[in-house]
Amino acid sequence: MGATLGLLGILVGLGLLIAFAFRGWSVLLLAPIAALVAAAFAGEPLLAHWTQTFMGSAARFVAQFFPLFLLGALFGKIMDDSGSVTAIANFMTEKLGAERAVLAVVLAGAFVTYGGVSLFVAFFVLAPMGLALFRAAGVPRRLMPAAIALGTSTFTMSALPGTPSIQNAIPMPFFGTTPFAAPGLGILASAIMLGFGLWWLRYAEAKARRAGEGFGADEPAPVDAAAEDPLVRERATTAREFDPAEIHNGVHAYTNPPIVLAALPLIVVVAVNLVMSMAVLPNLDTAYLAEPRWGETSLAAVGGVWSVAVALTAAILTALAINWRRLPGLRATIDAGANASVLPVFSVASLVGFGAVVAALPAFELVREWVLGIEGGPLVSLAVATNILAALTGSASGGLTIALDALGPTFMQIASQTGLDPALMHRVAVIGSGTLDSLPHNGAVVTLLAVCGTTHRESYFDIVMVGIVGAIVALVAVIVVGSAVGSF
Known part of the structure; x- marks a missing residue:
């Protein structure tokens, strides 16, 4: 009976978190309540779970990853205000032209996000550029998101080796890996993601042309309204490392750089x-990290975060110079x-704290056993766990982080x-984390539709095809190939 109530409590807590977060309630308050x-359903001590389990896990997440959130957001803002992101987007437009409008938008987004610019910064720059391109080419506006x-949100976030995205950094302390893992x-x-996504967009564009569908409503991209929308902000800040409310603060350059x-x-x-x-950190003497004053850690646990932090710092100094x-x-x-940031x-961090409380409940052992019992081996179990939790939290x-906090040691x-x-x-x-996270309540999806001036009904199906279906195909391919020949 206790296990049943505990499992019910986990489901009720998740339901509350999802339902109210979708309505724009702040996850800072929702996560501890959930x-x-x-x-409470499990009969566990509430105050101890709040101050010790929840806050302890949330604090560890902030301690590990705040440097990357801070440096990533700062770099994105400098690149935006200096006109660098706009210059890159304009360059892609000029070189590829309106006849390759879709490709120009895709490549511009990929280049800036793989280089460390937050995708939210890219959204607010690419939306006006994309509208002009799509209008000139007669491509339906609904395909732009x-x-x-x-x-911005597929292969450069989760797959390309060395990507400085926060998602690529999170597994490094758990697995002792680098940003260039596999x-x-x-x-x-x-x-696979890029090829499948471009194929789908070409297919959708050709189908629209055969049906006589043009650009559609000729209205400017509502980037200002999206940046100031509190509902967009609440959802967006749980999805990525940049607060949209700051996008128009600061002063933009009068001219763009070459x-x-x-x-x-x-x-x-x-x-x-x-x-x-590959060269610097492996050759450093880091035995001192085992001392208590450094947290009794190791280079394997912190090296990945260090390398990304140094890379972003170097890029910030370069951009400023x-x-x-x-x-x-x-x-x-x-x-x-x-x-x-x-x-x-x-x-x-609040979502991570929620996950820590759930993982500490006795009933979670049933969830752990179910995940590890999924047929197909540990890679399939890991993929399913990250998919489900990314989908539930948006x-x-x-x-x-919730998946690896709960199951990382077991997988190791x-x-x-x-x-x-x-x-x-x-x-x-x-x-796996970058597949089902793109459900309708995801903050990046909500923000993207807002800045493009389209709706879920108009544009979401195409986002599903390029952002979920393509990513799942790639995930399956990696699991199959990796299981057959190992990592390379």
């Missing part, structure tokens, strides 16, 4: 990340970038017993 409801999503499989998954200078900081992110991961005279309100830009990191980073034990490469588990977990 966690305490779950604990899917094109932006394909370039690079060959990551490239394979990226090719394309070479605009792209240089993005190249620095990837290059420094690679050098730190290049655009020093081009940033008319540098202090305002820096303040806005720093502020943009705070609500997202605490929102995701957050790839939140769902991924399985890996040591079976010889499974942690790098392969890293890649499967990250790709």
Whole structure:
């Protein structure tokens, strides 16, 4: 009876979290309430779970990953206000032209997000550019959210080796991996996501042309309204590392930099990340990390975060050096970038705290046994766990952290017993978190539709095809290939 009530409590807590978060309630308050409801059903001590379990786990998440949230948001804001993101988007437009409008939007989004720019910054730059391109080419406006999503929220978030996304960073402390975990499989998954997504968008565009469908309503992209919408903000800040409310704070440059200078900081992110991961950190003497004052940790637990943090810092310094005279309100830009990181990191940390309480309940053992008992082996179990939790929370980073907090040690034990490469588990977990997270209540989906001026009814099906179906195909391919030949 106790296990049944405990399991019911977990389901009720999840239901409350999903239902009210979908209506725009702040997850900062919802997550502890939902966690305490779950604990109450199980007859567990409420105050102890709130201050010790919930807050302890949330605090550990902030301690581990706030540097990446802070540096990522700051870098994105500097790149935006300096005109660098706009310069890159304009360059893609000029080179590919209106006849390749979809490809231009996809590649522009992919380039800036793989270089470390927050996808929310990319949304607000790409939406007006995409509208102009799609209007000139006669491509239906309703396809634009899917094109932006394909370039910003799929393979550059979860699959491309070295991507500085927070999702790619989360498994590193659990598995002792680097941002370049399983690079060959990551490239394979990226090719599948990109290829499938472009095929679908070409098919949808051709079908629309045969039906005589044109661009549609000729209205400007409502980026200002989306940035100021509190409902968009509440959902967005649980999904990614940038608070949309800060997008128009700061002062934008009067002129854009040349394309070479605009792209240089993005190249620095990837290059420094690679050098730190493969050459610098492995050759450092980090035995001191085992001392109590450093948390009795190891390079394997912190090295991945260090490499991304150094890469983003180098890119920020590069962007500032290049655009020093081009940033008319540098202090305002820096303040806005720093502020943009705070609500997202605490929102995701609250989701992680909720997951920690659920995982600590006796009834969660039933969930653990079910997940580990899924046929297909540990990779399939890991993929299912991250998929489900990302879907329920509407957050790839939140769902991924909850899954690894609860099951990461178990999967590492399985890996040591079976010889499974942690790098392969890293890649499967990250790709798995970036599939069903794109359900209708996901903050990135809501924000993207808002900035493009379309609705779920008009555009969501195409987002599903490029953001969920393509990612699931890639995930299956990685599991099959990885199971057959191992990590590479």
